[in-house]
Amino acid sequence: MLNKHDVVPLYAQLERILREKILTGEFKDGEPIPSEAELTKTYNITRTTVRKAIGNLVQEGLLYQAHGKGTFVRLQEIKYSIWNFEGFTDYLRKKGEHPVSRVLEQKGVRLDSGDYWKLKRARGVQKNEKVLFLTIDTSYIPLRKFAGIDRYDFSRESLYDVMRKEYHVYPRNSEVVIQPVTSDDTMKEIFDLDNVRSLLKAKGIVTDERGDELEKVEIVYGPNIEFKLMTKMR
Amino acid sequence: MLNKHDVVPLYAQLERILREKILTGEFKDGEPIPSEAELTKTYNITRTTVRKAIGNLVQEGLLYQAHGKGTFVRLQEIKYSIWNFEGFTDYLRKKGEHPVSRVLEQKGVRLDSGDYWKLKRARGVQKNEKVLFLTIDTSYIPLRKFAGIDRYDFSRESLYDVMRKEYHVYPRNSEVVIQPVTSDDTMKEIFDLDNVRSLLKAKGIVTDERGDELEKVEIVYGPNIEFKLMTKMR
DNA sequence: TAGTGGTCTAGACCACGGT
DNA sequence: CCGTGGTCTAGACCACTAG
Numbered sequence A, B: 001m002l003n004k005h006d007v008v009p010l011y012a013q014l015e016r017i018l019r020e021k022i023l024t025g026e027f028k029d030g031e032p033i034p035s036e037a038e039l040t041k042t043y044n045i046t047r048t049t050v051r052k053a054i055g056n057l058v059q060e061g062l063l064y065q066a067h068g069k070g071t072f073v074r075l076q077e078i079k080y081s082i083w084n085f086e087g088f089t090d091y092l093r094k095k096g097e098h099p100v101s102r103v104l105e106q107k108g109v110r111l112d113s114g115d116y117w118k119l120k121r122a123r124g125v126q127k128n129e130k131v132l133f134l135t136i137d138t139s140y141i142p143l144r145k146f147a148g149i150d151r152y153d154f155s156r157e158s159l160y161d162v163m164r165k166e167y168h169v170y171p172r173n174s175e176v177v178i179q180p181v182t183s184d185d186t187m188k189e190i191f192d193l194d195n196v197r198s199l200l201k202a203k204g205i206v207t208d209e210r211g212d213e214l215e216k217v218e219i220v221y222g223p224n225i226e227f228k229l230m231t232k233m234r
Numbered sequence C: 001t002a003g004t005g006g007t008c009t010a011g012a013c014c015a016c017g018g019t
Numbered sequence D: 001c002c003g004t005g006g007t008c009t010a011g012a013c014c015a016c017t018a019g
Helices: A010-023 A036-043 A047-060 A088-094 A159-167 A185-190 B010-023 B036-043 B047-060 B087-094 B159-167 B185-190
Strands: A063-066 A070-073 A078-080 A099-111 A114-127 A130-142 A173-182 A198-207 A213-221 A227-232 B063-066 B070-073 B099-111 B114-127 B130-142 B173-182 B198-207 B213-221 B225-232
Touching: A010 A036, A010 A047, A036 A047, A047 A063, A099 A130, A130 A185, A173 A213, A173 B173, A173 B198, A198 B173, B010 B036, B010 B047, B036 B047, B047 B063, B099 B130, B130 B185, B173 B213
Parallel strands: none
Antiparallel strands: A063 A070, A078 A227, A099 A114, A114 A130, A130 A213, A173 A198, A173 B225, A198 A213, A227 B173, B063 B070, B099 B114, B114 B130, B130 B213, B173 B198, B198 B213
């Protein structure tokens, strides 16, 4: 049930309930959730409010709507091969590789929206005697949320591990824009390029389940990475 | 002014007007646009409709809102964001745009796996007297599955509509690799580039629900497209 | 035809920011 | 204080889908 006097808006409360039911499987993948009309009755709110909640979940990709048919659950809309946030580190370990990070730069910076810890790392794998770098990651971590984050040595520790274990914060969503970039000197050196090339860059934010920003991120992908994308259409 | 009897929804019409004013600089970067109350008066529509239009532009990244202050123009110039293949025509129509296709090349070709119909199109939107091209799509359609596909005029018809309505085949999944490419002469002409640039290319296959290949596809995205990607961890 | 989502109206009260 | 956006109500009519 919803609490009309809560500071949390009704649509956000409903959103949470629906998300829960989708993720626990009470609403099954591909099947319809109750109609908007039903939801207005069940929760005793207007359709506008129901639509706001559903709209957000559609935006999020958890639901889709079909005119005249209904609102349906969509799980696993997008998968990604290299773009997994449970991390880079775990991903490579599973493949039997030895992940390596080299910190290129770290310092406090002030962006318009507050104070951040800037962390720039080259990340890759150990190959025999050599290191093959795959990405250059630049993170801007809000110090308001992660006070003392500068104490950690991120050439050894995983950023997301620290967020989870030390701050009890769980990265959940990311929204990035993919762009082409032309290699600069840093990229040339890290990726061992012999001349100027086009590379891919992903730039965006990582948030927790409430949509709070955890990190501004910018990742440049080296030439050894394929950016594979699978989508499901309806 | 808005046309209440147009098939294009009022919010989409308003959206288009606002987008226009932002992009032409009538609403300047960082400055506020008229308040929601003013817009309701100016266009003689309700605030709900105004908010729907503004909401979409906020989503698109062209505007941001600050509680108690106003609605402001955002510096970055994001025009279109496309996250899957299904959306092109519908996505643009919803925005009150007029999608345009120009067939650049079409012929039968033999690939190692069989006979295909090659269809290369530039796709974009009508802007006043001009056409702004957004993508160059190259499709290879298996003739074994789509005999007679060469009869259709794909400058007018949607490829997927034909697949659905004439062949009763439904595109469902896609698997593509995203790569950077350097512009060639065709791209230079279609996208009206003044010099060589890095662009994005998606290359892969589209399948139906049984995993049967419907199309090999290669899409080059012009500089007016941002490739926005949202991921969720579960 | 009945049920669904898509659009829109005409209000209301609230919280926030700056004066 | 006033003007801004944020939320919400209680309706209405329409277009689409399926039986």
